[in-house]
Amino acid sequence: MSVIPIRYLGDPVLKEPCRDVETFDDLLRRLSKDMLETMYHAPGVGLAAPQIGLSLRFFVFDPGESFDTGPGAVANPVLSGFEGEQTEEEGCLSIPNLYFPTTRANRVRVSGQDVEGNPISLEGEGLLARIFQHETDHVNGSLFIDRLAEDERRLAMAAIRERDLEDAAGRGGRWLRRGR
Numbered sequence: 434m435s436v437i438p439i440r441y442l443g444d445p446v447l448k449e450p451c452r453d454v455e456t457f458d459d460l461l462r463r464l465s466k467d468m469l470e471t472m473y474h475a476p477g478v479g480l481a482a483p484q485i486g487l488s489l490r491f492f493v494f495d496p497g498e499s500f501d502t503g504p505g506a507v508a509n510p511v512l513s514g515f516e517g518e519q520t521e522e523e524g525c526l527s528i529p530n531l532y533f534p535t536t537r538a539n540r541v542r543v544s545g546q547d548v549e550g551n552p553i554s555l556e557g558e559g560l561l562a563r564i565f566q567h568e569t570d571h572v573n574g575s576l577f578i579d580r581l582a583e584d585e586r587r588l589a590m591a592a593i594r595e596r597d598l599e600d601a602a603g604r605g606g607r608w609l610r611r612g613r
Contacts, residue, residue, distance in 0.1 A: 434470040437485040442528045442576065442593065444486070450574040451488045454508035457550030461491075465506045465548050468493040477526045479564040481571030484527050490545075492568035496561045507545040507553065510569045514556070516540035521563065523577045530596070533589055535577050537566045 440446060454461065464482075472480035478496055482489040495504040517539030524532040543565040544554040557565045567577060578589045 434466045436474045437467055437471045439471065439475065439480075439484050439526050440486050442578075444527075446483045446486055446488055447527055447571070447576060448574050449483070449488055451483055451490045451572045454489055454491050454546070457508070457546070457548060461508070462548045464491070465493055468506075469495065469504055472526075475526045478560070479568045480526060481568045483571055483574075490572040492572065494561075494564045494568060496564060500561055502555070502561065505555070506548050507543055507555070507565075507568075508548070508550075510543050510545040510565070510572060512541050512543055512566060512569050514540070514542035519559065519563070523563065523567065525567070525577050528576065528578065528593065531578075531589060531592055533578070533581055533585055535580055537563050537580075541565055543569065 464487075468480050468482070468485065471485060472478070472493060472495065479492060479494040481492040490509045491506065492510065493504065493506045494502075496502060515538035518536060519539040520534050520536045522532040523535035523537075524530075539562060540556070540558045541562045542554060542556045544552070547553045555565070557563075570577065570580075578586055581589055
């Protein structure tokens, strides 16, 4: 397994709707393992193929020990069964160290295919529902900051510009957590 470089905000692949996974073979299984390794190294709880430069409708996830799902992968995800609402701080490996309250459905179902090409349907609640929605957004060409209210989005973009300027000046970025 190997760690793959993660693409950051500004990379065009992050804003493009991805193509369907059509081939389910050893390469896809290897990709799944490499993506999980990359996600753990980052560290994160989900990683979509466009985040490593591949325009594929594919993501991996692992919500942690408090869930009984373990690590998994979904090809060609489709969301349904949206229930309730949750607003929690959300971040993204492609926009490091930036967290904003983001509203998502509290419960959702993701359907698609596993790495073998078999149909799967998983239901998630809370964090797992957030992961499914966040990663499916990625394969649809959307980032979590696109879901923010206009004023919050302006703050997020200003924080990104400030961090980028600080990084360019060699001072390093800051963690930004904005609560309500």
